[in-house]
Amino acid sequence: MKxxxxxxxxxxxxxxxxNHQLTKEQVSKYCSAIDKSGVSIVEVGHGNGIGxxxxxxxxxxxxxxxxxxxxxxxLKEAKLCVHCIPGFxxxxxxxxxxxxxxxxxxxxxxxxxxxxxxxxxxxxVREQGYQAxxxxxxxxxxxxxxxxxxxxxxxSYGAEAIIIMDSAGAFLPDKVQQLFTSxxxxxxxxxxxxxxxxxxxxxxxxxxxxxxxxxxxDGSARCFGAGAGNxxxxxxxPVLEKLGYTTGIDLYKLLDAVDFISEEFKSSIPTVNxxxxxxxxSGVFSGFTKHVLRxxxxxxxxxxxxxxxxxxxxxxxxxxxLIIEEAHNLSxxxxxxxx
Amino acid sequence: MNSKQIDMIREDCSLVFSNPxxxxxxxxxxxxITGGTGFMGSWLCESISYLNDVHNYRTKITVVARDTDKxxxxxxxxxxxxxxxxINKDVLDIIEIPNNISFVIHAAGTPDNRVHLSYxxxxxxxxxKGTMRVLDACTRLPNLKKVINISSGLVYGAQPSEIxxxxxxxxxxxxxxxxxSAYAEAKRMGETIxxxxxxxxxxPLINLRPFAFIGPYQLIDKPWAINNFINDxxxxxxxxxxxxxxxxxxxxYPSDMAYWILTVLCHGSSGLILNIGSSESYSLWEVANxxxxxxxxxxxxxxxxxxxxxxxxxxxxxVEKAKNEFGLVLTVSLKKAINRTCRWLTIR
Numbered sequence: 001m002k003x004x005x006x007x008x009x010x011x012x013x014x015x016x017x018x019n020h021q022l023t024k025e026q027v028s029k030y031c032s033a034i035d036k037s038g039v040s041i042v043e044v045g046h047g048n049g050i051g052x053x054x055x056x057x058x059x060x061x062x063x064x065x066x067x068x069x070x071x072x073x074x075l076k077e078a079k080l081c082v083h084c085i086p087g088f089x090x091x092x093x094x095x096x097x098x099x100x101x102x103x104x105x106x107x108x109x110x111x112x113x114x115x116x117x118x119x120x121x122x123x124x125v126r127e128q129g130y131q132a133x134x135x136x137x138x139x140x141x142x143x144x145x146x147x148x149x150x151x152x153x154x155x156s157y158g159a160e161a162i163i164i165m166d167s168a169g170a171f172l173p174d175k176v177q178q179l180f181t182s183x184x185x186x187x188x189x190x191x192x193x194x195x196x197x198x199x200x201x202x203x204x205x206x207x208x209x210x211x212x213x214x215x216x217x218d219g220s221a222r223c224f225g226a227g228a229g230n231x232x233x234x235x236x237x238p239v240l241e242k243l244g245y246t247t248g249i250d251l252y253k254l255l256d257a258v259d260f261i262s263e264e265f266k267s268s269i270p271t272v273n274x275x276x277x278x279x280x281x282s283g284v285f286s287g288f289t290k291h292v293l294r295x296x297x298x299x300x301x302x303x304x305x306x307x308x309x310x311x312x313x314x315x316x317x318x319x320x321x322l323i324i325e326e327a328h329n330l331s332x333x334x335x336x337x338x339x
Numbered sequence: 340m341n342s343k344q345i346d347m348i349r350e351d352c353s354l355v356f357s358n359p360x361x362x363x364x365x366x367x368x369x370x371x372i373t374g375g376t377g378f379m380g381s382w383l384c385e386s387i388s389y390l391n392d393v394h395n396y397r398t399k400i401t402v403v404a405r406d407t408d409k410x411x412x413x414x415x416x417x418x419x420x421x422x423x424x425x426i427n428k429d430v431l432d433i434i435e436i437p438n439n440i441s442f443v444i445h446a447a448g449t450p451d452n453r454v455h456l457s458y459x460x461x462x463x464x465x466x467x468k469g470t471m472r473v474l475d476a477c478t479r480l481p482n483l484k485k486v487i488n489i490s491s492g493l494v495y496g497a498q499p500s501e502i503x504x505x506x507x508x509x510x511x512x513x514x515x516x517x518x519x520s521a522y523a524e525a526k527r528m529g530e531t532i533x534x535x536x537x538x539x540x541x542x543p544l545i546n547l548r549p550f551a552f553i554g555p556y557q558l559i560d561k562p563w564a565i566n567n568f569i570n571d572x573x574x575x576x577x578x579x580x581x582x583x584x585x586x587x588x589x590x591x592y593p594s595d596m597a598y599w600i601l602t603v604l605c606h607g608s609s610g611l612i613l614n615i616g617s618s619e620s621y622s623l624w625e626v627a628n629x630x631x632x633x634x635x636x637x638x639x640x641x642x643x644x645x646x647x648x649x650x651x652x653x654x655x656x657x658v659e660k661a662k663n664e665f666g667l668v669l670t671v672s673l674k675k676a677i678n679r680t681c682r683w684l685t686i687r
Contacts, residue, residue, distance in 0.1 A: 152519060153456040156455075188581060
């Protein structure tokens with residue numbers, strides 16, 4: 001039976017859903033519960049990764065290190081993992097303290113066409129004897145051959161796995177199948193999939209990825225993640241088991257951990273609403289949703305129009321300021337039409 | 340670098356250069372080495388310094404490199420020697436070579452595949468144009484006796500699985516339509532450029548095709564399997580084999596590498612093409628086991644992490660030509676090479 005490594009980004013991607021207001025107590029309780037289930041990897045921190053707490057993408061309630069220390073104390077079996085986007089995160093300021101705090105895996109992420117910027121970060125982590133993964137975000141924005149080329153670069157830098165991140169939940173099964181088949185043909189390391197649910201494809205695409213060679217799958221409790229949320233962990237695991245894969249996860253203990261998320265964050269559990277669907281269709285990062293909604297209201301424009309405009313411009317995370325620009329343009333056009 | 344590490348390298352040189360009369364052609368000559376501060380260049384400097392110190396060769400070395408300050412910092416025992424002079428210059432900026440130079444070893448160009456993949460155009464530029472720059476300058480040398488162009492075993496392209504060892508007469512090549520072939524294709528172009536300079540300017544030139552090495556001066560952060568294994572082992576393990584454990588490689592110890600290069604520099608004829616490396620092939624699993632035993636840490640474990648099938652590539656040279664034409668053999672086994680490398684990295 002093929003073994004699938006389950007990586008749980010609930011306490012990282014889910015941070016987007018609560019404007020990065022995660023507390024040490026919440027981290028402790030969830031880590032303690034999920035550790036008992038047998039999940040292999042638990043990701044913790046600001047939604048945009050370590051060092052990302054900022055006015056532009058949102059200030060964290062707690063320092064990164066405080067969250068990581070709480071997680072470390074409660075993870076006895078699972079590996080502790082951080083998301084790390086070079087630029088937000090620097091080696092000296094963020095990665096080194098994170099490793100000192102007990103992090104096992106650093107997932108070095110970048111826009112899917114810019115693997116070059118992860119070289120120093122991946123190399124540093126490997127040189128220190130820790131595990132480094134490469135993450136290609138917004139993967140729907142690049143053709144398959146480009147993604148494979150960028151993944152090969154990350155492998156050459158020392159990445160022990162390449163994770164494909166469908167940040168906008170825009171992937172459809174055919175592309176997932178072609179992409180993972182091609183990645184597995186060209187790489188000698190693990191390949192993984194991180195899905196979002198904008199078009200309802202979270203679990204489906206993860207299964208297609210596994211069938212095409214992926215060995216690491218991300219899933220969040222109750223989809224707790226940016227925008228429409230991630231692949232739903234507590235559905236993904238039993239479906240994989242039914243299909244003959246092994247995950248090493250105890251379903252009841254997993255469901256216990258999921259119940260904590262349901263209770264603790266009941267007002268913030270992601271749903272696939274109209275805006276999320278538009279986000280997926282326009283190929284814009286799910287994490288933009290809250291900002292688009294707020295700014296559209298301010299400029300009195302239809303947020304769905306804003307999403308499609310942003311999609312046409314090919315915006316990526318970090319370009320949140322363009323939301324204001326497009327909302328402003330739309331409002332001006334509206335005034336022009338009215339007069 | 341500490342004095343014990345320097346002593347170890349000196350000991351390696353004394354073992355391999357036990358017949359110094361073989362290199363008499365180099366006595367009182369001046370050798371220019373491009374890329375002379377890297378792994379290969381440093382070993383050539385060590386070897387010639389040894390011949391100077393122990394056998395009174397009085398051979399002068401001129402090292403051309405982009406960062407000679409780093410050379411001073413990391414290898415002051417070489418950089419401060421009277422018989423070694425440094426020129427801080429990119430190979431692309433070479434116009435003139437000192438007139439007294441009689442031998443040139445063109446070794447510029449990093450073999451680090453992280454750089455090849457991140458900066459393919461710069462890699463092509465450095466190798467192709469850099470080779471032309473050096474050879475242009477060579478055409479103006481009044482006493483030029485020989486040039487060695489350090490090419491690469493990668494010019495053969497992917498080694499077919501049915502060929503255990505690849506020989507110099509094997510004609511193939513990398514996939515030219517892929518940007519990942521930038522380094523290998525540039526090295527092929529470097530050989531073609533060399534051939535043109537041989538024909539058009541009568542430059543006496545030899546192309547060497549190095550394969551894989553392991554030994555002192557090789558940084559263990561380099562993205563090659565054996566380096567990672569040693570790094571894992573020194574850090575207490577486990578040794579992680581990424582990808583296919585049946586991948587086949589061979590490794591040469593750098594004192595042998597330097598001995599082979601200097602032998603060919605003295606005795607090789609213009610137009611020669613020669614593989615440099617070890618023909619003793621090992622799977623990555625075997626390499627990891629040798630390293631594990633070398634470190635002698637009972638808690639060390641070896642993990643092969645991938646659970647899907649991948650291609651097991653081969654990269655092993657046929658070195659019969661080196662043996663038959665120059666009597667070149669391997670004097671350091673892989674086990675000994677790994678032992679000495681681990682000791683060199685940890686000795687204080």
